[in-house]
Amino acid sequence: MTDKKTSVHGAVLEDTPSDGDRPLVELRDAGKSYGNIRALHGVDLTVRAGKVSCVLGDNGAGKSTLIKIVSGLHQHTEGEFLVDGGPVRFSSPREALDKGIATVYQDLAVVPLMPVWRNFFLGSELTKGPWPFRRLDIDRMKKTADEELRNMGIVLDDMEQPIGTLSGGQRQCVAIARAVHFGARVLILDEPTAALGVKQSGVVLKYIAMARDRGLGVIFITHNPHHAYMVGDHFSVLRLGTLELSADRSEVGLDELTNHMAGGAELAALKHELAQVRGVDTEELPEEGDIRAPAAAPEEGKS
Numbered sequence: 579m580t581d582k583k584t585s586v587h588g589a590v591l592e593d594t595p596s597d598g599d600r601p602l603v604e605l606r607d608a609g610k611s612y613g614n615i616r617a618l619h620g621v622d623l624t625v626r627a628g629k630v631s632c633v634l635g636d637n638g639a640g641k642s643t644l645i646k647i648v649s650g651l652h653q654h655t656e657g658e659f660l661v662d663g664g665p666v667r668f669s670s671p672r673e674a675l676d677k678g679i680a681t682v683y684q685d686l687a688v689v690p691l692m693p694v695w696r697n698f699f700l701g702s703e704l705t706k707g708p709w710p711f712r713r714l715d716i717d718r719m720k721k722t723a724d725e726e727l728r729n730m731g732i733v734l735d736d737m738e739q740p741i742g743t744l745s746g747g748q749r750q751c752v753a754i755a756r757a758v759h760f761g762a763r764v765l766i767l768d769e770p771t772a773a774l775g776v777k778q779s780g781v782v783l784k785y786i787a788m789a790r791d792r793g794l795g796v797i798f799i800t801h802n803p804h805h806a807y808m809v810g811d812h813f814s815v816l817r818l819g820t821l822e823l824s825a826d827r828s829e830v831g832l833d834e835l836t837n838h839m840a841g842g843a844e845l846a847a848l849k850h851e852l853a854q855v856r857g858v859d860t861e862e863l864p865e866e867g868d869i870r871a872p873a874a875a876p877e878e879g880k881s
């Protein structure tokens with residue numbers, strides 16, 4: 579669905595850009611140094627409406643640095659950053675939000691004891707009545723939050739329940755529905771499934787697919803190639819701050835992606851070291867030169 583919607587701020591949300599396939603967000607040969615530390619360099623990334631771009635990589639690979647540039651928290655020090663085809667340099671996340679780029683951080687900025695609807699509108703509360711009698715429009719906020727959550731397939735019995743009582747997966751979903759409601763065109767998710775079990779991860783993956791089907795461009799950061807492969811249209815694997823792999827779904831299989839992520843050669847070296855530790859079974863680890871991935875899970879079709 580790419581119906582025109584109106585955000586609560588009254589802005590009309592644009593459909594996909596008029597000139598067809600123009601990317602919403604693009605990084606070209608981009609990089610970032612923190613003082614002497616070159617955390618990221620030579621990175622290309624393209625985010626299109628209705629597509630999911632996955633960014634994978636080990637700890638310290640530069641994933642967070644990459645999304646901090648796109649979300650306006652940091653500025654790139656090399657290369658180009660374009661939004662809707664024009665060069666940009668954000669000086670705050672607010673500027674990114676104004677361009678429709680919303681980020682759901684892993685440690686979701688929610689107030690656990692506040693009801694779901696309060697958290698949904700946190701910082702953008704609806705009010706009614708003229709000044710100085712203006713007050714919160716609680717009924718409208720509850721109704722709107724409930725509708726938006728239902729649109730994403732999340733049905734809660736009680737909008738009054740504290741958000742802290744929801745499961746981690748449900749909280750992620752509320753954050754995604756909130757970003758969609760407030761007019762996000764690009765949704766950045768930093769490891770949304772990292773702390774979740776299998777079932778809850780599945781739920782979050784479903785909402786990622788739903789956001790994609792509503793025409794958003796999604797940047798999905800994850801350690802997990804299986805999760806990435808279930809919803810991804812493009813895969814970028816970062817290693818030590820550079821792109822090790824950048825491939826469309828048609829160009830890379832789950833096996834190969836897993837191999838890139840697992841760092842087959844590094845695992846083989848690790849096996850050699852682990853073999854000297856008593857009580858560690860290294861049977862399943864690959865031999866040097868043999869970097870085949872574990873058997874792939876059945877490929878899940880896109881919804």
Ligand SMILES: Nc1ncnc2c1ncn2[C@@H]1O[C@H](COP(=O)(O)OP(=O)(O)OP(=O)(O)O)[C@@H](O)[C@H]1O
Nearest residue numbers: 612615616617635636637638639640641642643644
């Ligand atoms: N503010 C900073 N100042 C200096 N160095 C930094 C800063 N932020 C990140 N780095 C360095 O940049 C590199 C990439 O870090 P980044 O946080 O982007 O990795 P990551 O892929 O998100 O890792 P993780 O999976 O652990 O979250 C690391 O070597 C890190 O130490």
Ligand SMILES: [Mg+2]
Nearest residue numbers: 638641642643
């Ligand atoms: Mg990180």
